[in-house]
Amino acid sequence: MVNIFDTLPAKFFNIFNTSDRVVISECIGVLYDYIKDDASFASLKENLIYELTKYFTNHLIELEDVQIQSPRDRAFYVYRRLKECGWISEEVGENYQVYTSFEDYAISIIETLMNLDEDRDIEYSSMVYSIYSQFKNFDIENGHKIIDAQYSMTKNLMTKLKNLNTNIKRYIKRLVKDNMKNDLNQILDSLLSDYQMKIVDRAFYNLTTKDHPLKYRNSIISQIQKIIDDSQTTETIIGNMMLSKDISYQEASDLFYRQTSYIVEAFESILDLINEINRKNEKFVASATNRIMFLMNAKEDIGGKINDIIKEGQNCPEVFENVTTLSVNKYLDQHSLYLPRTIKKVKNVDLIIDEPLDEKARLEAIEKLKHNEKYTKTAIEKTVLEQLNEKEFLLGSNYFESQKDLSMFILTWLYGFSQNARYRIEPQDQIITKEHYQFREFTIRRVKDE
Secondary structure, eight states: OOOGGGTSOTTGGGGGSSTTHHHHHHHHHHHHHHHTTSTTSEEEHHHHHHHHHHHHHHSOOOOTTOSSOOHHHHHHHHHHHHHHTTSEEEEEOGGGOEEEEEOHHHHHHHHHHHTTOTTSOOOHHHHHHHHHHHHHTOOSTTHHHHHHHHHHHHHHHHHHHHHHHHHHHHHHHHHTSTTTTTOHHHHHHIIIIIIIIIIIIIIIHHHHTTTOTHHHHHHHHHHHHHHHHOHHHHHHHHHHHHHHHTOOHHHHHHHHHHHHHHHHHHHHHHHHHHHHHHHHHHHHHHHHHHHHHHHHOOOSSHHHHHHHHHHHHHHOGGGGTTTOOOOOOOOOSSSOOOOOOOOOOOOOOOOOOOOOOOHHHHHHHHHHHHHHHTTSHHHHHHHHHHHHTTOSOEEHHHHHHHHOOHHHHHHHHHHTTSTTOSEEEEEEEEEEEETTEEEEEEEEEEOOOO
16 A cells, blocks of 8 residues: 555644544535535635634634634634645745645545545446446447546445445444333334345345346456457557556556456455345344343233343342352363163153133234234235235335334334345335334335246
């Protein structure tokens, strides 16, 4: 890796070495948003001071390192710190006006930091389609530019898919954190708004349904292979690479085969990556479902009583300190644990016949079994398909009205994103409020057999 300190000023990261680092980072975002549309990332110094002053006027924030606390004084302090640490530079233009611009390395750092934002929209499917379109309508004369651009886009796509995989893993970890795992409202909020909006709506849904990369994978691979197999096309592209990059034939040839091979290998392995993302999603859904069912279990049967004991144990651990002790079994010594067989003797036993269960108890037991069974994936799929019947789709709000069962409603939404589900969930933009519950509207459609 390149030594970043050969490029960045020695004080570059000192900008955040202060108790006011959060405010300063927001100010960097304010200035970047103001000048990002300018061709040279520059603006009059006074304009930037005005933007910072406006920020501090609208935000009642005091800076610990500034004695005078007027908005304009705070604006000048932040501006001066950015200049001292090498984030911005000044240039005197016509009429002796001072222009301020972000340094090129600062722009790269800012854009990288802004990409850490979870709320950004990522269109994986459009990236795959763009790569597919470029190779389907391949222009040989500009082939070196196309391959170079699509190589970069493929690397970007694979990085973002891996980040999506990591994001889901982070949600799983959050789900079992102490401050969330026993709070039903937090879990529901994480599922129905946070996770749905940031993972399902923006990424996972299109990626695994209508715009699945498999639709374009084979075409992309075959088109690249056709380019590689055509020696005349290959020589033309390599020759253009030599001219545009001012490199030798061998260097251009190595670059051509390295870039094309990477794209082919990436799309050959993309299904494994998507399956891994799907498994992570399944794990998150299963973890959330189990936690919801645990927290909502208020039945009087053995399972419900055990749940109550566990909940009490979590709330008051000192009460259960002396009830039981859990220990780890280990080998006591290195000798074999083998025990010689002993001859079993048949003993005469008296047959004990329990009294027959009375009809009322039997019916109650059957009802409990039926109640628990209706929350299984199979039972919910059957209910959904019966509701759909001959309909093209079913609105989630109408489904809620017909069921009046919050547990079943939530599990229907969750199971709709599971692998091999017989119906699918399509999130909509409208926000619905039903009986004090708020959720994003969605449609339920039957999955057609292929």
